[in-house]
Amino acid sequence: MIDTKKLKRTTAFLFGVIVIILLVFIAENIWSFISLIRFGYEFIPSPFATNWSTGDIITAIIGILIFCSILLISLTLLLSIRRDETPFNPKTVKKLKILAIFLIVYEIQHTIVQHLNPIVVFDGYHEGSRTIMTVTHPWFGFVIATGLVIYCISLVLEHGITLQTQVDELL
16 A cells, blocks of 8 residues: 555644634634623624624524534544545545535525625724724635535546546456
8 A cells, every 4th residue: 555644644734723723613603602692782893793683693603504514524534534544435525525515505605694794894983973884705706616626626536436446346
């Protein structure tokens, strides 16, 4: 078998990075929701600076769940690559396809939410009047492009596994 030490070291490093991102993301969201409950809307920085409707809360929770799913699928993918001797198996292809689909769905959901409910930033008082800016982030589609590339890589990997199986059967 080919030496896979470099692959295993890289997956271990990426695993650590994703765990840190996941923990920071969870801590940040828990802190925001605790602040929202404890202090109310006016003391919390954006995106919690506006009064949230039930739909806003549901879409925020959906976005959080999709993002956590992306990180957890990435962690299981890296763990399976680290445990196995080779990443060329159907489980890896399936996880890559699921990861790609979740990335595309997350970007679509995030873009829709941002355009329906832009972030409102309170900029202070200017001579007795309130200054409020509405910030809408431009849509670049980088996450969708990344999802599509990952999906294409999974198809190439799937084709390579099929070719390897055919070669093994011929021998």
